[in-house]
Amino acid sequence: MGIPTVFIRLTGCPLRCVYCDTAYAFNGGKKVSVADIVAETEQYATQYVTVTGGEPLAQPACLELLTCLLDKGFIVSLETSGAIDLSSVDTRTVKVMDLKTPSSGELSKNLYDNIQSLGAKDQVKFVIGNTEDYEWSKKIASEYGLFGRCQVLFSPVMGVQNPTELADKILRDRLPVRFQIQLHKLLWDNAQGK
Numbered sequence: 001m002g003i004p005t006v007f008i009r010l011t012g013c014p015l016r017c018v019y020c021d022t023a024y025a026f027n028g029g030k031k032v033s034v035a036d037i038v039a040e041t042e043q044y045a046t047q048y049v050t051v052t053g054g055e056p057l058a059q060p061a062c063l064e065l066l067t068c069l070l071d072k073g074f075i076v077s078l079e080t081s082g083a084i085d086l087s088s089v090d091t092r093t094v095k096v097m098d099l100k101t102p103s104s105g106e107l108s109k110n111l112y113d114n115i116q117s118l119g120a121k122d123q124v125k126f127v128i129g130n131t132e133d134y135e136w137s138k139k140i141a142s143e144y145g146l147f148g149r150c151q152v153l154f155s156p157v158m159g160v161q162n163p164t165e166l167a168d169k170i171l172r173d174r175l176p177v178r179f180q181i182q183l184h185k186l187l188w189d190n191a192q193g194k
Contacts, residue, residue, distance in 0.1 A: 005048040006041050008065070010056040034065050038072060050096075052079040057086075066090050082124075083109040086117040095122040096153075102136055103129035103157070115144050122150040125180065128166055129157040138175065147176050155180040 011029035041049055049069050056062045057080055069076045070092045077094040080086065083106075086095060097114060100106040104127065118124065124146050126137035137154065146152050154170060154177045156163045167179050 003048055004044075004046040005050050006044050006046055008037060008041065008049060008051045010051065010053045010059045010062060012054045012058040034061055034068055037065060038068050041069065041074070042072065047073065047075050048077075049074045050077045050079060053081075055081050055084065057084040057089075063088055063090070066093050081106075081109065082114050083111055085111065086114045089117070091119075096125060097123070098125050098127065099137070099140060101126055101128060101133035103133050112144065115146070115149070118150045120150060123153050123178075124150055125153040125155055127155050127157055129160050133161075134166070134169055138173070141177070152177040153180040154178070 051062065051066060051069075053059075056078060062078075066076055066078060067090045070090055075094070076092070077096055078089060079096045080098070082097040082099060086097065089095060095118060097118065100110050115124075124141070126133070126141070128134050128137060134154075141147060141152050152175075154166060154175070156166045158181075163179075163181055170177055170179055
């Protein structure tokens with residue numbers, strides 16, 4: 001967070017989270033070759049790239065895109081719902097995997113086997129909408145040993161979960177998590193890229 005990053009948003013998602021802020025990415029968009037995406041990414045003066053969605057792994061060429069970007073020397077992260085198998089993702093990729101909380105409406109889509117594909121550089125994100133989500137997230141992070149496996153992020157649902165209240169709970173409970181807020185929304189509201 002806070003480092004200039006190229007975001008590559010891929011269309012399509014098999015989930016319908018209640019709090020989704022990118023429903024515009026469920027469909028539409030245009031077909032672009034992997035080579036053209038990489039060439040455009042090279043036009044920006046940053047080494048950081050995030051491939052996101054929708055659900056990027058729902059696109060057949062996503063794995064090829066990740067590897068091509070990595071081979072060009074970019075530091076690449078993949079934002080994924082965690083509902084699709086991660087075992088084939090290039091190991092150089094920083095995986096940022098959501099575990100869907102109860103208020104998401106998609107709790108049943110969590111593919112917990114994906115945790116085995118995560119390492120120290122990777123992240124599990126819990127999007128917190130209420131107290132039930134918070135308590136559930138603490139329990140799951142502990143039960144699956146996430147605190148010792150990877151970075152754990154707690155992120156408030158913007159406009160639903162008061163960020164200050166969430167930060168206070170994290171501090172009160174002394175959780176070894178990173179508080180994450182959607183900085184782009186604070187800076188640019190809901191502006192979409194090109």
